[in-house]
Amino acid sequence: MTDAAATKTLVIERDMPHPPEKIWRALTEGNLIEEWLMKNDFKPVVGHKFTFRALPAPNWNGIIEGEVLVVEPPSRLSYGWGALGLGSVVAWTLTPIEGGTRLRMEHSGFPSEEGANYKGAKYGWQKFIGNLERVLGGLE
Numbered sequence: 001m002t003d004a005a006a007t008k009t010l011v012i013e014r015d016m017p018h019p020p021e022k023i024w025r026a027l028t029e030g031n032l033i034e035e036w037l038m039k040n041d042f043k044p045v046v047g048h049k050f051t052f053r054a055l056p057a058p059n060w061n062g063i064i065e066g067e068v069l070v071v072e073p074p075s076r077l078s079y080g081w082g083a084l085g086l087g088s089v090v091a092w093t094l095t096p097i098e099g100g101t102r103l104r105m106e107h108s109g110f111p112s113e114e115g116a117n118y119k120g121a122k123y124g125w126q127k128f129i130g131n132l133e134r135v136l137g138g139l140e
Contacts, residue, residue: 024074
């Protein structure tokens with residue numbers, strides 16, 4: 001079992017030229033989440049259990065089970081991320097800044113920065129947040 005104090009956290013921050021409310025929509029509306037992340041049955045309700053679904057890959061069935069932990073529109077969202085039994089947590093923080101919003105994504109609970117889960121998440125989240133920026137650019 002992994003000592004919680006010894007786990008690692010992946011943090012990605014981006015300043016985006018959009019108001020927090022617009023980014024919040026993209027983080028919490030299922031049809032928009034599908035455009036930048038994965039197919040899902042997500043609902044921004046604390047305690048809601050959901051799944052993200054992608055094409056299966058070697059050693060992964062393409063399913064991530066989660067549970068919504070925190071919903072504070074339009075500033076904080078957090079959910080459990082159960083990929084590969086990792087049992088980690090993804091937390092989003094939206095902070096208004098001049099000209100837009102600072103988006104902070106923290107994915108915590110990795111056993112180390114050297115493991116495949118951390119490296120895969122680092123690659124994946126960079127790609128997903130790039131997709132999120134594209135989706136936001138097309139939203140009214």
